Amino acid sequence: MNKTFFIVGGDLRSAALADVLAENNRVFAIGFDRTAAMSERVQMADSIVSFSERADCIVLPLPVSSDGITVNTPFSGKSISLESLTHIIKEDGIVFGGLISPEVREIFEKRDLIVADYAVREEFAVLNAVATAEGAVQVAMEELATTLSGRKILILGAGRIAKVLIGVLSGFHTDITVAARKCSDLAWAQVFGCRSVPISGLEKVIGGYDVIFNTVPAVILDENKLKKISRNCLVIDLASKPGGVDLNTAGMLGVRTIWLLSLPGKVAPVTSGKVIADTIGNILSERSVSHGGN
Amino acid sequence: MNKTFFIVGGDLRSAALADVLAENNRVFAIGFDRTAAMSERVQMADSIVSFSERADCIVLPLPVSSDGITVNTPFSGKSISLESLTHIIKEDGIVFGGLISPEVREIFEKRDLIVADYAVREEFAVLNAVATAEGAVQVAMEELATTLSGRKILILGAGRIAKVLIGVLSGFHTDITVAARKCSDLAWAQVFGCRSVPISGLEKVIGGYDVIFNTVPAVILDENKLKKISRNCLVIDLASKPGGVDLNTAGMLGVRTIWLLSLPGKVAPVTSGKVIADTIGNILSERSVSHGGN
Amino acid sequence: MNKTFFIVGGDLRSAALADVLAENNRVFAIGFDRTAAMSERVQMADSIVSFSERADCIVLPLPVSSDGITVNTPFSGKSISLESLTHIIKEDGIVFGGLISPEVREIFEKRDLIVADYAVREEFAVLNAVATAEGAVQVAMEELATTLSGRKILILGAGRIAKVLIGVLSGFHTDITVAARKCSDLAWAQVFGCRSVPISGLEKVIGGYDVIFNTVPAVILDENKLKKISRNCLVIDLASKPGGVDLNTAGMLGVRTIWLLSLPGKVAPVTSGKVIADTIGNILSERSVSHGGN
């Protein structure tokens, strides 16, 4: 690509993506003064004013900001205002970020800068499903006093994470059932070698599993279903808020439940950073094709 | 379900679906006088007039008709007119068929009968992808003088058939590359353990494969690409018309190409019939929920 | 089987095997006063003298004893002498134990009791390889800042654990190389879809891996090889003593090495106990066939 990137703030994922981008680009970073994780290929900057040139692209973290005003910089004691970044980017530059709020977007778009959210791209979600699935399997192995091999597993939902989870589990020789609403999702489950059950028929069978992975962001495991779950069953909830488990009731009933949020950044930050870098590469390459640029 | 089904015409798939439906329903069949494949659970009828009762459901074959007037009855010497079927079905009955043309549909709908096409359902396509993928692998094994194990394989497309094909091949330890246009499709290929290449970059790498499976119904393998394919490469085209290979050019260049159409009915008619029966079951069960029927 | 078993001492594995044996036998246990892990199906005894009947079989833990005189009883404050057990078993009873030392064996054999070591049976080793392989994968996932997916993995050895490890990893889409001495082992690696390299050629390629699992109980990773390993590489040693890594040198060179011993009892005690119970079942059933007993 051969562009000038400024990586501003973020955690280990940003350090990893900086390293990947530095293979083919000039990359500067700010907001990493408290970590040694940044690659030597990346030039560290002390402050915004220390940049002697302007960026083609600024890369902000995931999520970009907690307050809508400053960048999330867990690896730095200094605060960096989003507004200040508008002065260090070229006029036709692109601001990349993850889960960009409307207010943050407005800061850049009112200066006619292009804003691109890597976290809403489909390939980003697909590739991150691997880290989520691996993390879920890791936690299951840590929690179980048995091998995964031979366990009866229920997966709620048949979307991206469910499909990848089925794949990751395939070498463990578990007995997987997928519960979903749509006939086509149940068909996919069968095609992947799983048993399938419609959500409507879940209550009748839910007592027979050792591990339940939920991937659906809607409370499927309500009191009626939780009551029927085996006392030895482990429930791992991978869904974003509100999650798929009525946690209060689960707690009262003694159903062992673990809610795992934002796994990719936690269990595989380096891979997660590489996924962001690849997604940014895709965005730039699509723009290059459609705008005839380089 | 416990309904009365008339199975009218069709091939081994219709015989197989009749057998599945007969597990929970009263099933009659017509148009099978020249085969012994029909299960004993199904009552055979000689002619339309010999039915003493009216059907809840009529099941027509896939495809329903070649001339728009009579039912396809490869297992019978007698012709059965579509029009005549309107007299042997209840007023609120349902006519099932596969790939129903507008003219055929009109014959039944003008009598206010419900017409349902099982072949356009998503789960039908998903489940049939298994037979297509297995058939493709079978033909590849028959054609190759090597094992599949160790072969370099290129799959064009990343849809249903491609995904299932990747799964079927997983036990053979081949080296699979998926070529697709969309970033998210390339991401899926990676997630499934394959290499990936954008269609736009295909020409550079296409010389390195032992087997190419095409699943895209658009001529991807044009003269430029065909010229670069190895002389030992086997091309298996699974796409419906127009197919993905410029067959004339492939012939002139001596590229060994096999175009496999409508595999499920050919390589796995019994499974294919069961898929139709299951899809009909899904349609009936959805109608039952939404109409409050039984 | 319907026999009377006394389970004497041991950890969670003994609790789990007691539960499995209690499905078809009368089972008593002693040495578990400090745990609640024992199933309700098992009758707890306070002391040796409290047994009112004699056992068909006594089951000792793995390993049986640390001092050759008393049973290992991590879940009890009371010591149980091996000698005392000779008074609570029938004349034709069988004493089962794991890794029974010659001195311990002598205690029972001099009373003409039959002694059977479940830990030397081939099926015991095969079934335990699953827990070892899963535990190794769990630790690798915990240690890596990347996904396992996409990693370059080297497995040293091609025996039981290596074969099971290849299987467990198959869903993660890693790139596995197996290093072994024998041509037939290298052939097995290929057949399982791995790359293969003779041990003699290891030095040339060893720099290219992200994770190395050793399964060979001989120091393969000596100074010459350790020097060439990547600084980011994780070495997981699964071999029993002396292990496969020169740990001093690895430490000096900063090669991240984890030596995992006796994984089954640690990561999957319940499964491990079930494996012991199944092995005992096999031993009894073979004796029943060869002696015409019940």
Added chain:
Amino acid sequence: MNKTFFIVGGDLRSAALADVLAENNRVFAIGFDRTAAMSERVQMADSIVSFSERADCIVLPLPVSSDGITVNTPFSGKSISLESLTHIIKEDGIVFGGLISPEVREIFEKRDLIVADYAVREEFAVLNAVATAEGAVQVAMEELATTLSGRKILILGAGRIAKVLIGVLSGFHTDITVAARKCSDLAWAQVFGCRSVPISGLEKVIGGYDVIFNTVPAVILDENKLKKISRNCLVIDLASKPGGVDLNTAGMLGVRTIWLLSLPGKVAPVTSGKVIADTIGNILSERSVSHGGN
């Protein structure tokens, strides 16, 4: 290696192995006048006397001879006597062959030539198991009117071919049971994700399978068992003589049985030839190590 090889007789496997050996050696061939399959890298000879130099290695086919006097030359009308070959090989040359009979061996050894049988090597058997397993799956797919996916499969035996077959089938999502005599073999079956049943318990369950693959060269499927097999079951016998099926009884009972012998040479001759070449390479390299040669 850089040696001079004479390839004498044989089928497509010999043509394929000649091509592989020609990558690093001077290779001549005789006995292929009726085929165009021989690679251009190999120099064809018309007759024994036309060789102007002597060979380091002669490679004979598998099997070497039908009459103990002449080489098997299916691709030639001319007969080549084994005796004559002793005149075209160096004094310290090696004669390679497959399944060499004592009489054939004697012809060469009485001249103090080294004779090496590639077909008795363990890695040869392991690598050929892939072609056998693939061929068995291909035939099953050709014979079944269903997909393999979803079928209940019984594998008799748990040796090389059984293990590879389990792997090849893994992507098809079948339900596999392994029947074996030894506890450790049943353990391996479990570890590979299969159900297991002792041979002694086979009669009770044998009625429940869609496909039975036999790999044991002993008549396991006798009248008692054949009587209980489902009428729709397909039996594929992969065992060498006497095979595992009482074929007469199977015929009388109408059990559909296919006995597949020597699959590798038939379904994957090119791979099979490569396996021979690799095995010869291993033999030479072991001799080189132990004799200090090059």
